[in-house]
Amino acid sequence: MxxxxxxxxxxxxxxxxxxxxxxxxxxxxxxxxxxxxxxxxxxxxxxxxxxxxxxxxxxxxxxxxxxxxxxxxxxxxxxxxxxxxxxxxxxxxxxxxxxxxxxxxxxxxxxxxxxxxxxxxxxxDADIEAFDNAAFGRKINDGLAECMGGEGKWTSFVGSLGSLTHNIWADAGAESAAANHPGMELVAAKNESFNDANKAYDKAKEILRAYPDIKGFQGSSAIDVIGIGRAVEEAGLVGKVCVYGLGLPKDTGPYLESGAVNRIYFWDxxxxxxxxxxxxxxxxxxxxxxxxxxxxxxxxxxxxxxxxxxxxxxxxxxxxxxxxxxxxxxxxx
Amino acid sequence: MTDVPASAATPGLPARLWDLMGRRPELFTLALIVVTVIGVAIANPNFFAMNNVFDILRASVVRGIFAMGVLVVLAAGGIDVSFTAIAAFVMYALTMLVTNIFPGMPLWVILPLAALGGAVFGVINGLLVHSLRAPSLIVTIGTQYIIRSALLTFVGTALFMNLPASMEAFGKASLITWTGGTGVISTLPATVLVLVVVAFATWFILERTLMGRAIFASGGNPGIAERLGFNLFHIRLFVFGWAGLLAGIAGIVHVASNRLANPFDLAGMELEIIAAVVLGGARITGGSGTVIGTLLGVLLITLVSNVLVFVGIPSTLQLAIVGIFILIAGTIFALRQRN
CATH class of the missing domain: 3.40.50.2300 (Response regulator)
Structure with a gap:
C-alpha cells in the first residue's frame, strides 16, 4: 500500500x-x-x-x-x-x-x-491584511460619535470576550471616544452576543431599559447590529439611537432600510x-x-x-x- | 439574593413551611423568584415597569417550550441534550423549504410540519436509547452532534434574513402594546400563547392520562414499572418524541421572533434549560416534576440572566453570577429533598 x-x-x-x-x-x-x-x-x-x-x-x-x-x-x-x-x-x-x-x-x-x-x-512570501484593526475600531467609533453629536451614553458589543479582533475594535473605539469626545460616556461596555442575533437583541433591550437615555451602540460581530437594530426598531427608537458596527450588506439590509441600523463597516x-x-x-x-x-x-x-x-x-x-x-x-x- | 439559603436553612424556620415546600417544591422556586425580584428592585427601582415584565415573558417563551419537553424526559428517568440541535435543524431546514419552494405557506401548516419533523428526530432518539440500552445522556450527545453537523454540511450555513411572510407576521404579532414614559414601546408577543398551549398539553399528558402515570412510574423505578405492565419501549418513544416535537415548535417560534434563521443559533442552551427544569423541582434522577414548577424554574433562570445589566453587573462577571445562583438554588433543593 x-x-x-x-x-x-x-x-x-x-x-x-x-x-x-x-x-x-x-x-x-x-x-x-x-x-x-x-x-x-x-x-x-x-x-x-x-x-x-x-x-x-x-x-x-x-x-x-x-x-x-x-x-x-x-x-x-x-x-x-x-x-x-x-x-x-x-x-x-x-x-x-x-x-x-x-x-x-x-x-x-x-x-x-x-x-x-x-x-x-x-x-x-506575503500576507495581506485589509486594514489595521485598531484603526478600524476608531473608524467605526468616529461614525458613531458624529451621529451622536459627540454627546451622550453609548455601549459596545463583542461576539465574545475571547475573540481578539472584536476586542481590539471595541477597545480602540472606547479609547478614541474618551480622547476625542469628552461628552461621550461609555456604559456597560463589551456586551457579549455570542454571535447570536437573539442574544444581542436581549442584551440591547436590557441596555435600553437600564439606560433609557442611551444614544449609541457599536457592534463587532456581523450579527450584533442585526440584534441591536431589532431591539431599537421594536422600541420605536429609530432615529433616536445610533447603531454602528461591523455588518454584511445583504444580512443587514432590512435594518438599514428601516433606519434602525445607521451604518455598517466591512471590507470587500x-x-x-x-x-x-x-x-x-x-x-x-x-x-x-x-x-x-x-x-x-x-x-x-x-x-x-x-x-x-x-x-x-x-x-x-x-x-x-x-x-x-x-x-x-x-x-x- | 444571598440571604435565601441562610433563612431557608435556619432550623428556627417553622417546620410547617418546610414540610409544605417538601410536598410542593414549586413554592420554593416561587420564593426564590420573589426574593430575586425584591433584590433587583432594591438595586434599581425602575424594575417594576410593564416593559420589563413583557421582556422577561418574551424571553421565556422558547426556553419554556424546550423545558416542557425536558420535563417529560426527566420525569421518565431519561435526559435529553439533543433538543437544541433538533430545533436548529427543523427551523433552518423548514425556513429554507418554505422560502425557496412554498413562499405562501401559512403558519397553520408550518407549525404542524415543524412539530412532525421534530417528533421524527425525537422518536429516533427514543429508538436508539431503547435498542442500544445506552444511557440517554450519551445517546443524545451523539445525536446532537450528528444532527448539528448534518445541518451545517448538507442544509446550509448562511443566514436567512427575509423570512416567509406568515412567519414574519407571527413573530411581529402582539397581544398588548404598551408605551412607556420615555416613549419606548413594548409589546407582549403572541408567541406567548404557544407556550400556554404547550404547557397545558404537557400538564394534561402528565396529570390526566395513563401515559403520564406510566412516565412517572418508569422514572421512579423502571423495573417495577415494567412489572406493573407499563411498556418501557412505548414510554421512551413517547417522551423523546414529545421532547423532539416541542423542540421543532420552539425552533419556529425562535425564528419568527428573531426575524432571521441562523443555523448556528440555539447551540449551548441545553444545560440552562435542564437547570431550569431542575430548579423547578423536578428530580434529575426522574419520577417527579410539575408543569407549574418547571414554568417557575424557567422564569427564574430568565429573570436572573436578564436583569444583570439592569443591576449594573459588568459583562465579564455575568456568567459567574448566573452560575453562583444555580449553585445556591440547586444546593437548597438537594438539601430539601434529602429531608
Missing part, C-alpha cells in the same frame, strides 16, 4: 513537473484557495479573482475551495496544487497553523505563497481577492513591494509593509468600506 502510494505520488509529481514546465513556457497560473466555496463572502471574492483573470492576459487565475469549512480539506487542496505545479497559491487560511507544513513544501518547490487574514503564517472580499492576485503576480515577477506602494486597488493605494513572522512581508491596506441605506445595494453579498 505504502509503496503503491509512493509510486503513485512520484508518478504524479513527474507528471506535474512535465505539465508545470510546459505551462511555465506560456502562462503563469495563480490559484486562490478559500475557506469554503459557495458562501456569500467567497462568492464575492471569486468575482475579484475572475476580474484579475480577465485583466491579465498572461496569467491564469482561478479560485478553489473545499465544500465545507474544514482545515484538513483545505490542506489537501493545496497539496494537490503543489503536485500540479501552479506558479503561485493565494490562500485564505481556515487554520493558519494547520497549513504551515504543506505551504513549506509548496515554497520548497518554488511556488510563491500569498496569504490573506493570516498574519501569523511563517511559510508565506472582491478587492481582497483581486489584490492577492496582484501581489502574487508582483512576487512572481520578482518585484519588491515597498512601504507606501500602490497596488492599484481601492483601499490598497498606499499600503503599509512590515516584516512578517517568517521571511515574508505583511502588507496592510486601509480597505474598509462603510455603507448606509443608500449604498449597501452596491455590495451584493
Amino acid at each position: 505504502k509503496t503503491l502510494a509512493k509510486l503513485a505520488g512520484s508518478a504524479m509529481i513527474a507528471g506535474a513537473m512535465v505539465a508545470g514546465a510546459a505551462m511555465a513556457q506560456d502562462k503563469q497560473s495563480i490559484t486562490t484557495v478559500v475557506k469554503i466555496t459557495g458562501e456569500g463572502w467567497f462568492v464575492r471574492m471569486d468575482e475579484g479573482v475572475k476580474a484579475f483573470d480577465a485583466d491579465n492576459e498572461a496569467i491564469d487565475a482561478v479560485q478553489v475551495g473545499p465544500a465545507q469549512a474544514d482545515a484538513a480539506q483545505q490542506a489537501r487542496i493545496i497539496e494537490d496544487l503543489v503536485a500540479k505545479g501552479v506558479s503561485a497559491i493565494a490562500v485564505v487560511p481556515m487554520d493558519p497553523a494547520a497549513l504551515e507544513g504543506v505551504l513549506r513544501r509548496a515554497q520548497a518547490r518554488g511556488i510563491k505563497v500569498i496569504a490573506h487574514e493570516g498574519d501569523s503564517i511563517v511559510n508565506a 472580499p472582491k478587492d481582497a481577492g483581486y489584490v492577492m492576485n496582484v501581489v502574487a503576480a508582483k512576487v512572481l515577477a520578482g518585484e519588491e513591494i515597498a512601504d507606501g506602494a500602490d497596488l492599484g486597488v481601492p483601499g490598497y493605494n498606499a499600503v503599509t509593509v512590515t516584516q512578517g513572522p517568517g521571511k515574508g512581508i505583511i502588507i496592510q491596506g486601509a480597505a474598509w468600506v462603510d455603507v448606509g441605506k443608500d449604498e449597501y445595494k452596491n455590495y451584493p453579498f
